[in-house]
Amino acid sequence: MGFIMDGLDAEAYDRQYSDWTLVKRIVNYFKLEWPRITIAASAILLGSVLNTVLPIAISNGLDQLQIDPSTATLITLTVIVIGLGLLAWVFNAIKTWLSAAAIGNIVLKLREDAFDAVLKRDLSFYDQFPSGKIVSRVTSDTQAFSQVVTLTVDLMSQLLLVLLLIGYLFTVDVGLTVMTLLLSPFIVATALAFRHIARNTITQSRRINAEVNAHVQETVAGISVAKTFRQEHTVYGEFVQVNNQSYQINLRTGYTFSSIFPILNTIAGFGTAALIYFGGLNVRNEGLSIGDWYLFLQGIALFWFPLTSIASFWSQFQLGLAAGERVFALIDAEARVIQTDDRKLETIRGEIRFDHVDFRYKDEEPVLQDFSLHIRPGETLALVGHTGSGKSSIGKLVARFYEFQGGQITIDGHDIRHLDLASYRERLGIVTQSPFLFDGTIRENIRYGKADATDHEVEQVARMVGGGDWLYSLPQGLDTPVGERGGGLSMGQRQLVALARVLLQNPSIFILDEATASVDPLTETLIQEGLDLVLNNRTSIVIAHRLSTVKNADRIIVLRKGEILEEGTHDQLLAAHGHYAELYNTYFRHQSLDYIESAHKLGTQEIAQLGAI
Numbered sequence: 001m002g003f004i005m006d007g008l009d010a011e012a013y014d015r016q017y018s019d020w021t022l023v024k025r026i027v028n029y030f031k032l033e034w035p036r037i038t039i040a041a042s043a044i045l046l047g048s049v050l051n052t053v054l055p056i057a058i059s060n061g062l063d064q065l066q067i068d069p070s071t072a073t074l075i076t077l078t079v080i081v082i083g084l085g086l087l088a089w090v091f092n093a094i095k096t097w098l099s100a101a102a103i104g105n106i107v108l109k110l111r112e113d114a115f116d117a118v119l120k121r122d123l124s125f126y127d128q129f130p131s132g133k134i135v136s137r138v139t140s141d142t143q144a145f146s147q148v149v150t151l152t153v154d155l156m157s158q159l160l161l162v163l164l165l166i167g168y169l170f171t172v173d174v175g176l177t178v179m180t181l182l183l184s185p186f187i188v189a190t191a192l193a194f195r196h197i198a199r200n201t202i203t204q205s206r207r208i209n210a211e212v213n214a215h216v217q218e219t220v221a222g223i224s225v226a227k228t229f230r231q232e233h234t235v236y237g238e239f240v241q242v243n244n245q246s247y248q249i250n251l252r253t254g255y256t257f258s259s260i261f262p263i264l265n266t267i268a269g270f271g272t273a274a275l276i277y278f279g280g281l282n283v284r285n286e287g288l289s290i291g292d293w294y295l296f297l298q299g300i301a302l303f304w305f306p307l308t309s310i311a312s313f314w315s316q317f318q319l320g321l322a323a324g325e326r327v328f329a330l331i332d333a334e335a336r337v338i339q340t341d342d343r344k345l346e347t348i349r350g351e352i353r354f355d356h357v358d359f360r361y362k363d364e365e366p367v368l369q370d371f372s373l374h375i376r377p378g379e380t381l382a383l384v385g386h387t388g389s390g391k392s393s394i395g396k397l398v399a400r401f402y403e404f405q406g407g408q409i410t411i412d413g414h415d416i417r418h419l420d421l422a423s424y425r426e427r428l429g430i431v432t433q434s435p436f437l438f439d440g441t442i443r444e445n446i447r448y449g450k451a452d453a454t455d456h457e458v459e460q461v462a463r464m465v466g467g468g469d470w471l472y473s474l475p476q477g478l479d480t481p482v483g484e485r486g487g488g489l490s491m492g493q494r495q496l497v498a499l500a501r502v503l504l505q506n507p508s509i510f511i512l513d514e515a516t517a518s519v520d521p522l523t524e525t526l527i528q529e530g531l532d533l534v535l536n537n538r539t540s541i542v543i544a545h546r547l548s549t550v551k552n553a554d555r556i557i558v559l560r561k562g563e564i565l566e567e568g569t570h571d572q573l574l575a576a577h578g579h580y581a582e583l584y585n586t587y588f589r590h591q592s593l594d595y596i597e598s599a600h601k602l603g604t605q606e607i608a609q610l611g612a613i
Contacts, residue, residue, distance in 0.1 A: 011129055013333040014326070022321050025328055026148055029109055033102040037152065040098040045160045047091035048306075050084050057084060103149045110327060111142040117331040123401040124336050124361065132214025137330045140209055141323040148320030158306040165303045172296045176279055180300065183271040184307060187264055203322045205253045208246045215242050268304040275300055336403045341418035348427045348508035349377040350539025351412050352398060358406030359393060367393045368562040371407070380540040382553035384583060389559035391543045395511040398541065399428060411509075429507030429534070435498035437486030443478040445486075445497055449505040461503045470496050503534055510540040556580065 017025075030037065061077035115138055126134075169177040219235055279293045352375040359368040367390050375381050383391040396402050397409060400416055409416045411424070429449075437445045446462060447453050462471060462478060470493060474480040486494045502510065512531065534540070544550045551570040558566040558573070558580045565579045573580035 011133070011329075013125075013129070014329045015332065017325050017328065019321065022324055022328070026320075026324060029106050030149075030152070032109075033105055033149075036098040036102040037149070040095045040102065041154075041160070043091040043095040043098070044154065045164075047088050047095065048161050049164070050088040050091065053084060057081065099150065103146045106149050107142055107146050110145055110324075111138060113331055114138045114142055114327050117333065120335070121333060122335060122337045122403070123396070124403075125333065127361070130214045130218070132217035133210040134330065135217065136206075136210035136213040137326050140213065141206060141326045144206070144323035145320050145327065148317065148324065151317055151320065161306045162303065165306070169296065169300070169303065173279070173282070173293075175282070176275055176296055179275065179278060180271070180303065183274070187267050187271075187308060190263060190267060201249075201253045203325070204249050206322055206326055208242075208249045211242050212246050215239055264308040265304075268308060272297075272300055272304070337400060337421075338403065339417055339419070339421060342420040343414060343418045344420045344423045345412065345414065345427075348424075349412050350379075350509050351375065351377045351410075352509070352539065352541075353410045354394070354397075354407070355410070356407040357397070357404050357409060359397060359402070359404040361393075361402070366562070368404075371562060371564075373557070373564070375539060375541070377412075377539055378537055380535050380542060380552075380554045382542045382544055382550045382556045383559060384544065384550060384556060384580065385559035385565075388561070390562040391559055392513055393562075395430070395513055395541050395543055398509065399425070399430060399511060426505075427508040429502035429505055429510045430513070431495065431498045431502055431511075432513045434491070435486070435494050437482045437489070437494055437497060439482065439484050441476075441479050441481055442474065442489075442497055445482060446478070446500045446504055449501050453504055457504065458500075462500045464503060465496050465500045499531070499534060508538055510534055510538055511543075512540065513543045558583070 057077075057080055061073075061080065065073055065077065118134060118138060166177065166181070169180065215238065219239070276297065279296060283290055283293050352373075354368075354371055354373040357368055357371045358366070359371070360366045371390075373394070383394060385391055393402075397404055398416075400419075400421055411419065416424075438448065442462075443455070443458055446458050450457075459478060462468065471477055474493075480488070482488050482494075482497070486497075489497070512534075535542075542550070542553055550556060553570070555567060556570060556573055557564055558578070560579065566573055566576065568576065574584060
């Protein structure tokens with residue numbers, strides 16, 4: 001039918017696992033739940049046996065009533081029927097409770113492993129793959145994996161029931177039972193033929209569901225932009241298109257699975273017809289009594305259902321396998337940032353060296369080539385240059401967010417690839433142009449980098465940033481909710497919270513990535529005061545677009561296409577009349593004049609209160 005559409009290709013980290021490999025992985029998740037699963041399967045079996053015995057008991061009871069139509073006989077029959085019914089209900093309840101617990105525990109563990117893998121993936125992973133599709137694997141695919149548990153419980157009980165029924169059928173007629181067993185492989189083979197079709201269909205279904213999730217997440221995240229440019233209709237049209245793709249593929253999935261049982265039941269029907277014919281011949285030849293023939297046919301009617309369930313198991317199992325395959329691919333995705341040791345540094349002085357480093361985000365896009373740089377302990381180094389010059393990349397490499405392809409980066413003489421990243425990053429502070437705040441209060445966000453900080457410590461660093469004046473504009477002070485992604489605060493307030501968060505952490509190395517590029521001059525003054533505290537006595541890499549964050553640096557590095565053009569202090573570089581002087585005259589100088597003009601408009605009294613002059 002050709003429903004494979006654009007955008008439904010496998011992700012680069014997807015893998016093709018064999019069914020056996022997936023089953024072995026699944027068994028590892030089942031191990032702790034085997035007691036529950038076994039008891040649940042036994043309860044299903046016993047419930048099925050009771051449901052089978054119940055009509056036989058009623059039939060025999062009615063025959064007994066014809067012989068002895070007394071009240072005692074009627075009461076006995078009623079008690080037996082009620083007792084069997086209650087037992088069947090108890091077994092069904094046990095199966096329901098234990099299956100729910102087993103499914104919940106297995107999905108819980110798988111989802112924890114998937115989320116742990118999400119946290120361990122490198123930043124380059126998220127540059128390449130949409131977050132909505134990753135979220136889909138952690139949520140939707142792990143939930144779909146629960147189908148595996150349900151089917152496994154049913155399979156165990158159905159296998160036991162089939163074995164019991166085969167034993168029963170042999171007691172009735174050996175020849176017809178052997179004929180039944182010879183017909184069974186046709187049902188199994190037919191069901192297995194659906195396996196590959198089912199796997200491909202379900203995989204496409206999981207991918208299109210991820211597409212829908214990714215589209216919705218992206219739309220919600222960018223809803224303000226969509227409304228600003230009046231693109232609601234366009235966004236809706238795009239959603240309708242991807243939703244229609246989802247409808248078509250899920251419809252095909254439904255058709256595939258809804259056709260399995262009718263085909264298997266048809267084959268079973270032909271088998272029953274053959275058994276009726278040959279059984280009838282045995283009756284005519286007096287090799288089998290009519291009563292036994294009838295009992296055998298009753299047993300066959302009970303036998304085909306669990307057999308077709310077992311036969312179709314592998315095709316239905318593909319739903320869980322396809323979901324499991326996507327989750328395991330996320331868990332098994334190869335890391336690009338690879339540590340060769342887990343060395344922990346007791347103290348970090350902050351000496352950073354780039355020795356002939358080569359780095360690129362993509363093979364065809366080199367960012368740094370044979371790049372060397374020495375940053376002294378406690379030095380504030382400013383990086384300036386046009387977009388694409390490699391400024392932010394240097395900061396990201398120091399933070400070990402990306403893997404470099406050549407050369408060496410050392411921290412205090414230690415290869416950065418030999419360090420324990422968790423302990424190293426505890427001594428690393430980073431503030432970006434658009435800091436991310438988690439939904440909660442300002443206090444909680446400041447404490448994020450140091451969970452054991454007291455309220456007094458949090459309040460102390462908050463008041464140190466910008467003199468604490470910014471706190472007076474907050475309706476609930478430090479307990480003011482920041483909203484989702486910090487949307488309840490201005491960009492400047494978010495930066496001040498981010499600076500306080502870093503100051504509380506007290507890092508040895510500080511990376512400031514254009515933190516004042518998107519704020520007004522007044523807020524920039526507050527941020528600059530906070531920066532003076534953060535930059536003091538620690539190694540700092542300042543990536544800046546504002547003169548205020550550059551001119552006070554100990555050294556300025558001028559970059560262009562990953563190469564160092566010039567270096568020196570602000571005054572030295574201006575005197576050299578090189579590329580920095582050109583940047584200053586065409587960008588920084590006008591920016592400084594704009595700042596003075598904006599500050600003048602604000603009024604000297606307000607500026608004086610903020611301590612900006």
